Amino acid sequence: MGRREHAVGALDSVVAYPDVGGHFSMKPLSCAVLSMIISVALAVTTRISAQTTHDGDVHELERLETVWNEAHEHGDATALEKLWADDMEIAVPKMPVMTKADALKFARSGRMKFLSYRTSDIRVRVYENAAVVTGRLQRTRSMNGQKISDDWRFTKTYVREAGQWRVVSFHSSEAAQP
Secondary structure (H helix, E strand, C coil): CCCCCCCCCCCCEEEEEECCCCCEEEEEECHHHHHHHHHHHHHHHHHHHHHHHHHHHHHHHHHHHHHHHHHHHHCCHHHHHHHEEEEEEEECCCCCCEEHHHHHHHHHHCCEEEEEEEEEEEEEEEECCEEEEEEEEEEEEEECCEEEEEEEEEEEEEEEECCEEEEEEEEEEECCCC
């Protein structure tokens, strides 16, 4: 019988494999195997890239939670205005639902001052261009000469607008007491 030959096509690659005696011989690597290797490599790279983006979003949203808290505690309506989307809505216990304009007017009025504004049990979930942040808010405020303490659970919804995260909704309710 004659020697068997394999023509290496434009889409085939050649790989060296050791034989029984430890010598290397060249064998063709099929397009299917090569395609599978490239597909797996791309999938792993895409997953790592997506995880990196997700982690970056979570980090940025955690930073914005700090901006939110500090702006409230320091009465910084300008910082809140930058953080809030134009169609933002706020719903908190014992107050009417407020728009961005309503909340900014109230913040700038000076009728309420926060003595402390602390969050805990923060959980951040990112869904592409939307995110939900939940947690516990414990705050103390002075209003009309009275000191008032609140212990709330909150849900805050963010959307990414022009590459920036903005709050579109803030809802809180009284936290369950032990």
